Amino acid sequence: xxxxxxxxxxxxxxxxxxxxxxxxxxxxxxxxxxxxxxxxxxxxxxxxxxxxxxxxxxxxxxxxxxxxxxxxxxxxxxxxxxxxxxxxxxxxxxxxxxxxxxxxxxxxxxxxx
Amino acid sequence: xxxxxxxxxxxxxxxxxxxxxxxxxxxxxxxxxxxxxxxxxxxxxxxxxxxxxxxxxxxxxxxxxxxxxxxxxxxxxxxxxxxxxxxxxxxxxxxxxxxxxxxxxxxxxxxxxxxxx
Numbered sequence: 001x002x003x004x005x006x007x008x009x010x011x012x013x014x015x016x017x018x019x020x021x022x023x024x025x026x027x028x029x030x031x032x033x034x035x036x037x038x039x040x041x042x043x044x045x046x047x048x049x050x051x052x053x054x055x056x057x058x059x060x061x062x063x064x065x066x067x068x069x070x071x072x073x074x075x076x077x078x079x080x081x082x083x084x085x086x087x088x089x090x091x092x093x094x095x096x097x098x099x100x101x102x103x104x105x106x107x108x109x110x111x112x113x
Numbered sequence: 114x115x116x117x118x119x120x121x122x123x124x125x126x127x128x129x130x131x132x133x134x135x136x137x138x139x140x141x142x143x144x145x146x147x148x149x150x151x152x153x154x155x156x157x158x159x160x161x162x163x164x165x166x167x168x169x170x171x172x173x174x175x176x177x178x179x180x181x182x183x184x185x186x187x188x189x190x191x192x193x194x195x196x197x198x199x200x201x202x203x204x205x206x207x208x209x210x211x212x213x214x215x216x217x218x219x220x221x222x223x224x225x226x227x228x229x230x
Binding site for chain 2: 032034041042043044045046049089099100101102103104105106108
């Protein structure tokens with residue numbers, strides 16, 4: 001089955017700096033890669049996703065890049081703000097795989113003033 | 114986006130009792146729903162795939178007789194934790210996605226915090 005690795009497990013940045021979280025996946029058939037933000041005790045919230053037919057997607061301060069050859073994708077957050085502090089999860093799934101998501105291990109992002 | 118609800122949001126029970134958690138898709142029909150368990154400071158681990166009108170598919174290592182799943186309608190799936198023990202204490206989250214959405218976008222319920230005393 002699919003295996004998704006995520007790094008780093010914790011990330012501390014100064015407000016205004018950029019943050020980058022990286023994930024690798026094992027199943028070359030995976031074609032959908034969402035990123036979720038989860039605050040303590042809350043549900044995961046989709047912040048951005050990317051399909052395998054594009055290499056990059058941007059939404060304001062958030063961007064995701066995908067390298068299908070290397071089987072890795074990354075989340076980039078620019079101009080970080082304290083409210084960006086949360087746990088971020090990457091995930092992967094594939095069409096025909098029952099829409100089943102395999103999650104990475106998570107990254108605790110802390111944005112310091 | 115699509116809305117998924119869960120009930121209850123939290124529950125405390127005694128060891129040995131059973132607890133039922135409901136997951137509802139409020140504005141779409143879902144032939145498939147997913148149940149996850151999340152321990153503190155850990156990732157979401159898929160427990161099972163709930164299929165409307167048929168048996169659930171359980172992930173390896175998940176006891177199907179302990180975690181009973183029923184998906185009797187296109188908008189409701191239930192997870193029953195039978196004979197709960199303290200080690201079953203966790204955050205249980207369901208997800209579902211409208212079938213017409215491109216690719217595999219999933220929407221999560223708010224989660225249920227289970228504490229077994």
